Amino acid sequence: MRAVTVVGAGLAGWHAVRELRDQGFDGTITVIGAEPQRPYDRPPLSKRFLRGEIDEAELALADEAELAEVDAHWRTGRRAVRLDRHTRTVELDDGTLIASDGVVIATGALARTLPGLTDVAGVHTLRTLADARALRTALTEGTPRTVVIGAGFVGAEVAATCHALGLPVTVVEALDVPLARVLGPTVGAICGELHRDHGVTMHCGFGVAGLRTEPNRGDGAGGDTDRTGSTRVTAVLGRDGRELAADVVVIGIGSRPAVDWLAGSGVDIADGVGCDAGGATALPGVVALGDVARYADPAGGSRRHEHWTAAVEQAPVAVRTLLTGRSRGESGTDPVPNRVPYFWSDQYSTRIQLAGHPDADDDLAVVEGSFADRDFVSVYRRQGRLTGVVAMNRGRCFTRLRRELRAEVERAVESSPAAST
Ligand code: FAD
Numbered sequence: 388m389r390a391v392t393v394v395g396a397g398l399a400g401w402h403a404v405r406e407l408r409d410q411g412f413d414g415t416i417t418v419i420g421a422e423p424q425r426p427y428d429r430p431p432l433s434k435r436f437l438r439g440e441i442d443e444a445e446l447a448l449a450d451e452a453e454l455a456e457v458d459a460h461w462r463t464g465r466r467a468v469r470l471d472r473h474t475r476t477v478e479l480d481d482g483t484l485i486a487s488d489g490v491v492i493a494t495g496a497l498a499r500t501l502p503g504l505t506d507v508a509g510v511h512t513l514r515t516l517a518d519a520r521a522l523r524t525a526l527t528e529g530t531p532r533t534v535v536i537g538a539g540f541v542g543a544e545v546a547a548t549c550h551a552l553g554l555p556v557t558v559v560e561a562l563d564v565p566l567a568r569v570l571g572p573t574v575g576a577i578c579g580e581l582h583r584d585h586g587v588t589m590h591c592g593f594g595v596a597g598l599r600t601e602p603n604r605g606d607g608a609g610g611d612t613d614r615t616g617s618t619r620v621t622a623v624l625g626r627d628g629r630e631l632a633a634d635v636v637v638i639g640i641g642s643r644p645a646v647d648w649l650a651g652s653g654v655d656i657a658d659g660v661g662c663d664a665g666g667a668t669a670l671p672g673v674v675a676l677g678d679v680a681r682y683a684d685p686a687g688g689s690r691r692h693e694h695w696t697a698a699v700e701q702a703p704v705a706v707r708t709l710l711t712g713r714s715r716g717e718s719g720t721d722p723v724p725n726r727v728p729y730f731w732s733d734q735y736s737t738r739i740q741l742a743g744h745p746d747a748d749d750d751l752a753v754v755e756g757s758f759a760d761r762d763f764v765s766v767y768r769r770q771g772r773l774t775g776v777v778a779m780n781r782g783r784c785f786t787r788l789r790r791e792l793r794a795e796v797e798r799a800v801e802s803s804p805a806a807s808t
Pocket of ligand 1: 395729
């Protein structure tokens with residue numbers, strides 16, 4: 388293999404580039420990134436960067452020496468618009484064609500939004516550095532009343548940041564209990580209390596009907612001086628007739644995989660790029676990883692893992708798949724990534740951590756600490772089998788139980804008939 392094109396210059400793309408060199412690839416690497424920046428870290432965008440505690444330079448995933456070391460050609464500020472399945476040629480939005488022997492798909496995800504709200508001043512999503520800059524500006528102009536739509540992790544972190552900045556903030560959530568699908572009703576309810584106890588107004592079971600807007604005067608309120616002439620948000624409207632006054636609205640309703648450019652390529656793009664457990668796609672010489680990828684689970688089914696650690700764990704495996712020329716479904720020798728997915732979220736002074744795949748109705752038992760203090764480690768079990776570990780703070784105990792969970796899952800997979808596939 389002489390040339391590899393990595394599409395997506397985020398966390399997954401950067402780790403793929405490093406892995407290519409670490410695994411001995413000495414050919415040409417071209418990296419295409421839709422954003423103008425070299426790879427940067429997203430988790431701080433809703434936390435320390437939004438609070439103004441760190442600047443853009445501190446988000447960089449690699450310093451100049453590391454960038455020089457990997458010796459890649461960077462085509463940042465350019466979007467891939469097409470992949471030719473026969474020649475593995477990637478077409479860019481300026482018409483440039485880049486042909487290579489291998490393609491790494493690492494285009495991540497895009498923030499989901501509500502229909503018809505793309506050009507309303509004061510309305511924000513948070514996925515990119517540009518989004519974070521705009522939101523940070525909006526939150527530092529006066530004392531905006533902020534409404535966060537969606538109490539998922541990014542929405543919850545934005546609410547916590549507003550609180551830290553001394554701003555009035557309301558969170559609306561469609562579910563009766565925030566995060567119930569991910570953490571179950573007990574821990575989800577504790578997350579809701581965490582907001583309320585910090586003075587954040589929380590409306591659960593709130594269906595958003597739309598926004599109230601007025602002509603935008605372009606006076607900078609909400610951080611949108613550049614959107615003069617459009618409309619500006621003044622309130623979030625509930626389906627039950629409630630109206631919540633807002634100068635800034637943050638839509639935190641999740642993301643969708645960035646796969647539009649792959650339409651017609653032959654890659655399976657139903658809910659992310661379908662891969663086997665080693666990152667191989669339906670096309671030879673094309674692998675995927677990170678938020679955009681939907682990996683087969685050796686225990687059955689497939690899923691996307693939209694977490695920092697998943698992207699990092701998938702990189703060595705996906706790159707080995709590419710460099711060894713392994714096709715989809717052929718067994719590889721690498722350990723399967725994501726068997727025990729992990730993520731963290733920092734809200735107020737609380738770190739929430741989850742490992743595993745618990746279902747919302749799994750049994751939950753406290754191992755250390757207490758729910759009442761919001762300082763605990765708990766395990767989820769289904770029919771006696773460990774399915775997950777969740778913690779608020781208590782990192783040491785969490786790490787130990789996460790290791791135990793991993794060992795248990797490995798044992799279960801090794802002894803199952805599907806393990807050999
Ligand atoms: P991305 O980081 O999204 O990178 C994909 C890159 O591809 C982007 O730069 C994008 O511009 C580019 N791209 C897209 N389409 C194209 C195209 N057609 N052509 C060229 N380039 C393209 N995870 C945790 O575990 N803990 C956290 O606390 C946490 N906090 C987060 C906070 C925020 C605000 C966000 C947005 C995410 C957070 N995450 C967190 C998730 C974590 O950041 C992601 O899982 C991780 O960034 C995934 O990396 P990726 O490279 O797959 O995708």
